[in-house]
Amino acid sequence: MTATDPSKRASLPIDPSIAPPGTRNFRDAGGIPADQWHADQNGETLVPTHCCFCGVQCGMYLRVDKGGKVFGVEPRNHDINRMRLCPKGINAYQQVNHPDRLTAPLMRRSRDEEFKECSWDEALDFTVSEIRRIQEAHGNDAFGLLGGASLFSEKTYLVGKFARVALKTKHVDYNGRLCMVSAAGANKLAFGIDRAGNPFSDILLTDCLLIAGSNVGECFPVMTQYLWGARDRGASLIVIDPRETAIARTADIHVALKPGTDSAFFNAVLNVVIAEGLTDEAYIAAHTTGWEEVKKTVAEYPPSRSAEICGVPASQIVQVARVFAGADRAMAWHARGIEHHSQGVENCLSVINLCVATGHIGKPGAGYGTITGQGNGQGGREHGQKSDLLPGGRSIGNPEHRKQICRIWGIEESELPGAGTSMMEMVWQMQRKEIRGLIGICNNPFVSLPNYAVVKDGYDTAEFHAQFDFFLSETAANAHVVFPVTTWAEDEGVMANAEARVVKHNKAQEPPAGVRTDTWVICELARRLGAGKHFDFPGSREVFEELRVASAGTVNDYYGITYDRLDETGGIVWPCPSTEHPGTPRLFEDGRTYHPDGKIHMQVVEWHPPMDAYTEEFPLSLTTGRTVAHFLSGNQTRRLGALVEQTPRPWVEVHPSHGFRNGEPVRVVTRRGSEVFPALVTEAIRPDTVFIPYHWPVPTSANALTIDALDPRSKIPEYKVCAARIEAAERVDEVPAPPTPPGREAYPEAQVSRTDPLPPTAPQGRGTAERS
């Protein structure tokens, strides 16, 4: 069947009991229930919880031995993943009792000294005295706080409250700023609500699935079961990606466009949809505003023009328009590939315009979704950790919202600071000494922020820096104080996955001696800063109760979600206004959005070129992304033997036309610097583009090269495109060997020093799979 086959227009039959492939087959296989393996062996117990990593939030069991220690993992038949796990999820348990765990606070008075272990009192007192010193001399806003989207939602709520109530600073932000804020901004503008419109399971019902800027196979592997499930029903697959990824390889249409040209592409697709009369005029008339202006703008993007901008054939644009608009039910999912741009919000809006204009919204199998990178990328910003938001997604600039929160928090409105700046901007402010002290909680900007030289300079300039983490990350190694905190397996709390489904993580073991929960540390700091009465929380449960109440009546309504309900269900999707409410997996089924007028506000999108201009000196596009074995800054996964063995080092993907041989050292140069990587020569990438995975620190860091240009609205950095050149180099820098995982003699072959300069042997770098 060809991609434009008109028979595709007819909707495919839906099997009412449809499930992702393979999931129905071994449940009823007889004997013990499929996911209850080992429950009764050797006094071992299985604790139901979720993976700590990406936004899929796969359900898993942690295996706990008689002594109460986590020692393994078992698949769990949870609604989201139905036993599936990716290699990160399978190996995650090895972090819990890893020998690298920090078990005592580390302290030093200046960066010239070595770290010394110290007592909790010393570390907390020193931190509080530094906060006081800086704030008395330079004002409250001279101290900043950076949270993380790996934290449970309770903790992200506490981070926002702590900044405003205890530190009294406006400078609080979080690393979700580097993740999906462009999608969040676009969804808020268009729909008045910041989340995916449909659950994963709707993918199984769609007739056409468009994936823009997401290497699903590597970044969200467990979501692939839904993609292949849709393919089993005959759904078309359209993949927009400069690289031929594992899903692009099987797509009906793979559009390998030039990085940074997404909105020009989607505008042209909409142009064709209009020209061919494939819009859903009735839906547009009843449910939208702004259509006339959008129509006028996309008229400026005929396929011929966009084809030139995007470096793809115009016929592909026409094909995509026909297949997507012609399908009975079509869906678009997107991720960082279109969001990590200086026009990330606009890129997302151009996808939304396409879905709305074709009426593919608010129906089973029709809608949009954003694929969250971090486990709690979605929940992490909902309750006030982001500089411009208060709990419940309230705006910090809105007088009514401020009043509501001050009432709940028991403070005067005059005491509540206004909006602060974003994560990258805070680094610039540290360079300018506007921010002189910083607490970072479970983030690693030394690897994750763009333009490493600037980041390092900013942190080095700060007079005081404290960091919460359970491993000594590259960023923590720069700090004055490091607080050793719990892993996800040693505390309970909720996260919201990419579907906005709130799931509960359970405690599987007691934290090692000397380790405290983030909640305890934040509350203790607050007490020492004199704000103790606002932070009387023995644990996550109590914080969650306050969060529920604080979110009641807002768009991000968690009021009806309780720990008990979460224990009984596979998770509840917000908004959930009452304890009887089932949650809201699919949005806009009645055609109403969360804007006061109930309409979808379509937004005009104009394409503009990426911030880093191409010149003769820098003719190529450098783009970055993930590899399946590692998670974000790699602070966690670069310590786990199996994952290091799978992908020991970064590489640069180059097209054969550049004349390099596989494995040759290649220097990648941008206006920020240069680094050397082994070449992975592959036809799976555009000739004008090179790709580096970003999980490693200097000297092999993609982010030493990327540009710290921001989207003006979402303030997300433009990681996915900058101008670069490549040249032959002398050698490839070493990547240090990982430490040994504990508990067993696991993977000795992975513990050898990785000085061997050979590159990965296969595309995507998943190349350590030679037979042994």
Added chain:
Amino acid sequence: MMGRTIFIDPGRCIGCQACVSACRECDSHRGKSMIHLDYTEPGMSVASLPSVCMHCEDPVAPCAEVCPADAILVTADGVVQQADTTRCIGCSNCVNACPFGIPKIDLQAKLQMKCNLCYDRTAYGLAPMCATVCPTGALFYGTLEELQAERPGVQVADSFVFGDVVVQTGVAMVVPADKVQWPVPGGLPVVEINGKDVR
């Protein structure tokens, strides 16, 4: 007709190696993976496929056939077990005999190891670890009917031709419909291997 077994569908594999990691977690050879992930056209495509033990049936599994110590046992339901530790002498005959390159020798321990279809799990009706976690269904555990119910029209092969030798396997491969050469007794088709026309 074959019973519950693994079906390998390379068309779905995303090369994530969850199967490799999961195999390491299996209690019968904890810490070692018995699965390889292979790349079919490195540098040209990202296509990959997992190689598990094919649990050869016909003739008797080559590895078991050549074992001088009778260490490799085949169960009544066709599972080719890993070497019995009390018998294995670590001679590597099995490694050389296997047409799929599956058994491994731990040279220090002088011991063979291979996939035993997670016998500790499958004996209870559970799926092997690799097929349980595989995010894409590239490794599927069940019967042919169950596979075909989920993936209408899917074609599989459980016979492989190596030169003059045809090896019948307990584990089957999903093959593109246009690559199927002829049906063999038992109702399953043979697939052309290594470009060799078997007709």
